[in-house]
Amino acid sequence: MAIFNLNVNGKKTQVDLDPATPVLWVLRDHLNLVGTKYGCGIAQCGACTIHLDGVATRSCLLPVAAVGNKAITTIEGLSENGDHPVQKAWLEHDVPQCGYCQAGQIMTAVAFLKNNPHPSDEEIETAMNGNLCRCGTYLRIRAAVKTASKS
Amino acid sequence: MTTVKTTINRRSFIKVTSLAGGGMMLSFNWLAGCKPTSQEILALPKEWFELNSYIKIGENGAVTLMSPNPEFGSNVKTSMPMILAEELDIDWKNVRVEQADFFPERFERQFTGGSQAIRQGWKILRTAGATARQMMIRAAAQTWNVPVEEITTEAGTLQHLPSGKKAGYGELASLAATLPVPEEVPLKKVKDFKIIGTSRKNVDGLKIVTGKPMFSLDHTQDGMLVAMIAHPPAFGMKVKSVDDTAARAMPGIKDVFTIKTLADEYERNGFDTTSFTELVVVAGNTTWEVMNAKKALVIEWEKISDSHIVVNGWGGKQTVRIPAGLESTAGHKAQMAEMAKKPGKVLRKDGDPEAAFKRAAKVIERTYSAPYLAHNTMEPVNCFARVTDEHAEIYGPIQAPESIMQTLVARLGMPKEKIHIKLARMGGGFGQRAYGHHMVEAAVISQKLKAPVKLVYTREDDMTYGIYRPTYTATYRAALDEKNQLLAFHVKAGGIPETPIHPNRFPAGAIDHYLAESWSIESNITIGAFRAPRSNFMAGAEQSFLDELAEELGKDPIEFRLELLDRAKTNPVGENNDYDPDRYAGVLKLVREKSKWQEPQPNIHRGVSAYFCHNSYVAEVLDLVIQNKNPVIQKVYAAVDCGIVVNPDAAANMGEGGIVDGIGNALYGEMTFQDGVPQKTNFDTYRMIRQVEAPKSIEIHFVENETDPTGLGEPLFPPVFAALSNALYKATQKRFYEQPFISGLDQGFAD
Ligand code: FES
Ligand code: FES
Numbered sequence: 060m061a062i063f064n065l066n067v068n069g070k071k072t073q074v075d076l077d078p079a080t081p082v083l084w085v086l087r088d089h090l091n092l093v094g095t096k097y098g099c100g101i102a103q104c105g106a107c108t109i110h111l112d113g114v115a116t117r118s119c120l121l122p123v124a125a126v127g128n129k130a131i132t133t134i135e136g137l138s139e140n141g142d143h144p145v146q147k148a149w150l151e152h153d154v155p156q157c158g159y160c161q162a163g164q165i166m167t168a169v170a171f172l173k174n175n176p177h178p179s180d181e182e183i184e185t186a187m188n189g190n191l192c193r194c195g196t197y198l199r200i201r202a203a204v205k206t207a208s209k210s
Numbered sequence: 211m212t213t214v215k216t217t218i219n220r221r222s223f224i225k226v227t228s229l230a231g232g233g234m235m236l237s238f239n240w241l242a243g244c245k246p247t248s249q250e251i252l253a254l255p256k257e258w259f260e261l262n263s264y265i266k267i268g269e270n271g272a273v274t275l276m277s278p279n280p281e282f283g284s285n286v287k288t289s290m291p292m293i294l295a296e297e298l299d300i301d302w303k304n305v306r307v308e309q310a311d312f313f314p315e316r317f318e319r320q321f322t323g324g325s326q327a328i329r330q331g332w333k334i335l336r337t338a339g340a341t342a343r344q345m346m347i348r349a350a351a352q353t354w355n356v357p358v359e360e361i362t363t364e365a366g367t368l369q370h371l372p373s374g375k376k377a378g379y380g381e382l383a384s385l386a387a388t389l390p391v392p393e394e395v396p397l398k399k400v401k402d403f404k405i406i407g408t409s410r411k412n413v414d415g416l417k418i419v420t421g422k423p424m425f426s427l428d429h430t431q432d433g434m435l436v437a438m439i440a441h442p443p444a445f446g447m448k449v450k451s452v453d454d455t456a457a458r459a460m461p462g463i464k465d466v467f468t469i470k471t472l473a474d475e476y477e478r479n480g481f482d483t484t485s486f487t488e489l490v491v492v493a494g495n496t497t498w499e500v501m502n503a504k505k506a507l508v509i510e511w512e513k514i515s516d517s518h519i520v521v522n523g524w525g526g527k528q529t530v531r532i533p534a535g536l537e538s539t540a541g542h543k544a545q546m547a548e549m550a551k552k553p554g555k556v557l558r559k560d561g562d563p564e565a566a567f568k569r570a571a572k573v574i575e576r577t578y579s580a581p582y583l584a585h586n587t588m589e590p591v592n593c594f595a596r597v598t599d600e601h602a603e604i605y606g607p608i609q610a611p612e613s614i615m616q617t618l619v620a621r622l623g624m625p626k627e628k629i630h631i632k633l634a635r636m637g638g639g640f641g642q643r644a645y646g647h648h649m650v651e652a653a654v655i656s657q658k659l660k661a662p663v664k665l666v667y668t669r670e671d672d673m674t675y676g677i678y679r680p681t682y683t684a685t686y687r688a689a690l691d692e693k694n695q696l697l698a699f700h701v702k703a704g705g706i707p708e709t710p711i712h713p714n715r716f717p718a719g720a721i722d723h724y725l726a727e728s729w730s731i732e733s734n735i736t737i738g739a740f741r742a743p744r745s746n747f748m749a750g751a752e753q754s755f756l757d758e759l760a761e762e763l764g765k766d767p768i769e770f771r772l773e774l775l776d777r778a779k780t781n782p783v784g785e786n787n788d789y790d791p792d793r794y795a796g797v798l799k800l801v802r803e804k805s806k807w808q809e810p811q812p813n814i815h816r817g818v819s820a821y822f823c824h825n826s827y828v829a830e831v832l833d834l835v836i837q838n839k840n841p842v843i844q845k846v847y848a849a850v851d852c853g854i855v856v857n858p859d860a861a862a863n864m865g866e867g868g869i870v871d872g873i874g875n876a877l878y879g880e881m882t883f884q885d886g887v888p889q890k891t892n893f894d895t896y897r898m899i900r901q902v903e904a905p906k907s908i909e910i911h912f913v914e915n916e917t918d919p920t921g922l923g924e925p926l927f928p929p930v931f932a933a934l935s936n937a938l939y940k941a942t943q944k945r946f947y948e949q950p951f952i953s954g955l956d957q958g959f960a961d
Binding site for chain 1: 285409411412414415418419424430436461496499586635637638639668669860866869870893894898901902
């Protein structure tokens with residue numbers, strides 16, 4: 060057990076746990092931030108995507124001890140009321156079906172658009188390729204990222 | 211104007227009461243209007259006539275609609291209330307939709323699956339909405355002392371034009387609640403619909419994009435423990451002994467024990483599929499701690515011996531043999547090849563197929579096969595339970611809560627009145643969530659621990675637990691005469707452990723000499739419903755064969771199908787053909803027009819396919835190009851006849867999902883076994899379709915008609931398997947008989 064001071068969604072918080080605990084479970088089990096999802100636990104599906112200093116990161120394989128001073132942003136910290144341009148684009152295209160993968164999709168898209176505000180269709184596809192959607196909403200995801208890139 | 215009765219079998223299924231604090235509540239039975247078909251599994255219990263849904267109209271005009279169907283992404287939570295709101299004539303923006311829990315005394319049938327939700331809900335929801343509206347009108351007529359006929363409604367407002375009187379529903383709701391339920395109410399004409407047929411956004415959209423807790427996996431409670439299971443590593447094995455010393459000593463661990471998930475001598479129902487009835491459980495404080503402790507378990511496994519289970523499900527009580535043995539994919543293939551050669555069980559025979567095949571100038575025979583598939587919903591199996599001596603609260607993803615209630619009653623030894631099942635939004639269902647073993651497991655664990663518990667399957671547990679789509683093989687034969695005319699048609703199909711065949715489907719009815727046969731092979735690997743059960747294999751096989759046959763006959767593949775359908779219409783063979791040739795032909799013609807089928811483009815390889823299942827007709831054309839020696843799917847056109855489309859954009863979303871899912875499973879989907887051990891355990895080995903592999907665009911066209919709505923979640927899925935294989939043939943000059951197609955694509959293509 061060890062104590063870690065984390066900066067999650069702009070708030071300082073302290074946790075006392077096994078340093079090997081993946082951030083995914085710190086968020087879900089210790090901080091009750093359950094928007095970040097468990098899908099595979101081996102960095103294959105993207106459901107657990109968060110931002111570490113703005114960079115999209117798979118939280119399921121990220122030990123809490125490796126976070127250091129970096130700021131963690133989760134889907135809950137993206138906006139107060141769902142009015143981030145990417146969230147708005149998601150609503151406009153009515154992307155979700157079951158909804159389970161969508162937080163991860165949105166977090167990947169936000170970080171991607173920050174680096175590449177005006178991507179080509181091909182760049183969007185490649186950037187979003189790491190996020191599985193079992194319901195097959197891929198076309199709407201693409202369209203929503205495109206819309207967000209125009210706003 | 212059509213009118214409908216508000217009574218069924220002399221019992222009213224609508225009841226009106228006053229709301230505490232003012233307003234009206236109209237309760238009704240969501241599913242009372244639904245006629246059971248032979249494919250529906252359970253007999254109708256008398257509780258069906260209990261009231262299981264409601265409309266509440268508050269004094270402030272706010273309207274709450276209760277949706278009893280569990281949501282797994284097919285958007286029923288939005289589209290079903292739209293139907294109610296239409297007849298009630300209210301403003302959609304004032305409507306709130308709630309998810310009903312499963313109360314045994316009120317909800318004896320809540321099932322999302324089989325694309326049945328809309329079909330079952332349609333009439334009843336319209337009637338309930340129309341009744342509530344009619345009662346508002348009567349309350350207004352009484353208050354204003356004017357004739358009922360002179361009152362009109364619009365967007366939740368009542369109006370009496372001659373006198374200029376006006377009132378919102380809310381103002382009259384309390385009075386309406388005291389009036390008798392009218393025996394007959396008028397329904398709107400389809401052309402007057404204002405909400406149905408317009409696109410409305412998912413009512414839970416905002417919650418999803420902001421990451422609100424919506425799934426049972428997100429649930430927590432004070433004092434809640436996390437539990438995980440260890441199940442045998444192979445089908446055909448069971449627990450022999452457990453050494454839990456190391457696991458118990460790990461931080462955060464509360465208990466390790468073994469559970470039995472079914473009551474002794476329990477007679478299973480159709481949804482009681484469970485792969486392993488004895489499981490090792492680790493319970494502790496947090497997911498991570500429990501995951502680690504699970505790895506420290508030392509379990510000895512042993513082989514099972516032959517056994518029999520009694521299942522009282524589809525088609526009555528049956529004794530099913532569970533054979534001992536550690537099965538492998540290679541062995542399955544050999545067994546299936548063997549069975550495919552032998553005569554099967556005759557399911558349908560028209561004319562004299564044997565004689566026709568004997569005198570044929572030419573016989574074409576092709577065999578198609580497909581592997582087991584894992585559902586791989588993005589949300590792994592999980593369930594919350596809090597079981598005390600007095601009460602059981604169970605919250606989890608389930609498509610068929612009424613069946614698992616029976617299992618819980620038997621296993622927990624509690625009457626159903628004490629068991630409360632709360633329906634969670636599902637992170638995908640695809641048929642897997644029809645089976646509620648996880649609910650029983652969670653409940654048994656909580657009962658044992660005397661604490662609230664969240665049972666969590668790891669992805670590996672989820673993928674290796676079973677309840678797969680079965681593996682299948684189908685052999686098709688066609689007899690041609692010397693003039694190269696189709697003489698006879700023979701399909702023989704089977705699988706492990708069930709046959710996929712629907713003997714009365716197309717092309718039955720279109721060919722004079724027709725034979726359908728089935729076979730099956732026992733196994734200890736568990737199977738279950740998977741998006742469009744059986745059709746998900748047969749469509750691909752049949753429609754690939756028809757494509758090859760059309761080529762052999764020198765006919766355009768769409769033209770060939772239309773000729774057969776014309777025959778089935780004008781001079782049908784046999785009586786039980788379970789499709790409507792006109793609607794079938796309708797979607798083929800529509801897709802031909804929309805895809806400009808008759809104007810082929812250079813370097814674009816196209817395949818066509820059409821199928822009827824879940825009461826809907828779908829035809830698809832798939833275009834692919836070869837880029838860097840890889841097939842890239844440019845576009846899929848779909849023509850769909852599913853009756854009236856309630857929520858077109860949401861319907862398109864479902865349709866796109868079905869197409870993407872079909873392409874993914876056709877190309878990559880596969881679970882294999884070695885000595886009973888599932889060979890794929892997570893998404894690194896089980897390939898799923900990803901963003902770059904999805905079609906570049908999908909165009910869905912709905913046939914416009916006034917037929918009552920039918921299924922949409924499943925029917926777009928099966929035909930795309932063949933649209934893809936037929937397009938791949940055009941690109942490669944090679945036919946694809948074995949799924950997943952990727953195995954035949956290894957070498958890539960010439961550009
Ligand atoms: S849960 Fe982290 S990538 Fe799948
Ligand atoms: S919306 Fe269901 S997994 Fe993506």
